[in-house]
Amino acid sequence: MRLTRYTDYSFRVLIYLAAQPDAFGTVQSISDAYQISKNHLMKVVQALSQRGYVDTIRGKGGGMRLRLPPERINVGRVVRDMESDLELVECFGPDNRCVITPECMLKNVLGEALSAFTAVLDRYTLADIVGNPAPLRRLLDVHLLDPDDA
Structure with missing residues (x-):
């Protein structure tokens, strides 16, 4: 079984934000940290917001942060929410x-x-x-905006 890049990026966003729970992350900072497409990431963030995983704030000083504490975000639920389907072979599907x-x-x-x-x-x-x-923050070289500086 292979998860889609969409789900992979979803987890990267969630992990990035969980590494600094008291600050806002931006699409740009996450894109830079992981060296992944900003355009693709924007779609992922929109879906994470629609599904209740992140809160987003638009405009200067805006960004995103986790809507729920990391302890309440279940890995299996994220996979089911972000994967378009889990049909392993044709006979799982309606067609x-x-x-x-x-x-x-x-x-x-x-x-x-x-x-x-x-x-x-x-x-x-x-x-x-x-x-x-702490080790994740070092690896990602996190550049998050402090909510008090926004």
Whole structure:
């Protein structure tokens, strides 16, 4: 199973913001830290905002921060929210045209594997991923705006 770049970038944004919970991050600062496309990141941030993971503030001195504490952001939920689908093979989808579907056990096996995968993800939160944020801040060379300076 492979998660999309969209989900990967979603986690990068969440991790970046969790590393500095009392400050605002910007699309530019996150893009610079990870060396990823600012345009793609803007779409990811919009989706994270719409799904309730981040709050955004527009304008000069604006930015974003986590809407919820990292302990309340479940990794499995983020994956399910950000992935367009988790259909591993054609027979998982509504447009299945595979002729062997009635007798094939592959769907059952892959369904069990997907359930195990998501069950593991459901055991973790963003706080578990971030752990001690200090090393992450050093690695990312975080350039966040202090809300008091905005």
